[in-house]
Amino acid sequence: MDTLLSLRVFTTVAELRSFTDTAERFGLSAAMTSKHVQHIEARVGARLLNRTSRSVSLTEAGTLYLAAVRPLLEGLDEAEARLSQATHSPRGTLRISLPVWMASPGFAKLFAAYRRAFPQVILDLDLSGKPVSLVDDGFDLALRVTTTPDEGLIARRIGEISFQLVASPSLLESLGNPMTIDQLTGAPFLAYTPVAAQGRIPLGQGRELHLKPVMQSANETLLHLAACEGAGIAIMPDILVRDDLRAGRLQRLLEEIAPQTIPLYALYADRSYLPAKVRSLLDFLAGPHGIATIRG
DSSP states (O other), rough: OOOHHHHHHHHHHHHHHHHHHHHHHHHHHHHHHHHHHHHHHHTTTTTEEESSSSSSSEEEHHHHHHHHHHHHHHHHHHHHHHHHHHHSSSOEEEEEEGGGOSSSSSHHHHHHHHHHHOTTTTEEEEOOOHHHHHHHHSSSSSEEEEEOOOOOSEEEEEEEEEEEEEOOOOHHHTOOOOHHHHTTTOEEEEEHHHHHTTTEEEETTTTTEEEEEEEEEEOOOHHHHHTTTTTTTEEEHHHHHHHHHHTSSEEEEEEESOOOOEEEEESSSSSSOOOOOHHHHHHHHHHHTTTHHHHO
């Protein structure tokens, strides 16, 4: 028999002092209600209830047992209520693994807007740049720019990120202000390893630019700063270098060629019983007030 149900039946009989009323509350027959109580008595090896045709009362053992199990059942009910609330109403701490370059004004505004919409959610944002296991490391989800999301995870495409080929004016001047693919071939390259580790950059229509890696890292912030210092050409998220382009610290190269656009995925371990805090962020990022607002 279902021992948990039997415990609930026993405590209800003890409180109502009635098998009949308990049976009606649980939608059980009187005989089945009695069997549930007998199941608990058999487990503990003691008679818990005195039964007569007119009344039901607790034995001494029943009084002790009821005092022990009632707080446990109440705690279980409270835990289930909290879990149900967390499943339907966004609340709690949401742990997210992000690429380093998302430490930018655009994403700061985006997460601030999410917090205004869902004030009961606390965002715990990890931008260490280290590979993480969502399950083992306790993350709710990860945001990744990739063309090949991890097959072992659920991947929801929430937008696209444009990458621009950029360089400082001082570097371009030292290279003779190259303007074409041929003129740029072999130029020093700051290789962002997740996108173009080998210095080979696809440009569409079968074209490819070959640069010479002189520095490589998965840390976009370092490469971004190095590009501003004239250390090499870099391919950077448009969101990250937008202000530098406006200020003239960096220049866009091969402007006539469409920038490389890579999908942005939200990755999470399991879609069953997806907490409201996770679901709310996924919908927010993919919606009209999400990624689309910082791409323009």
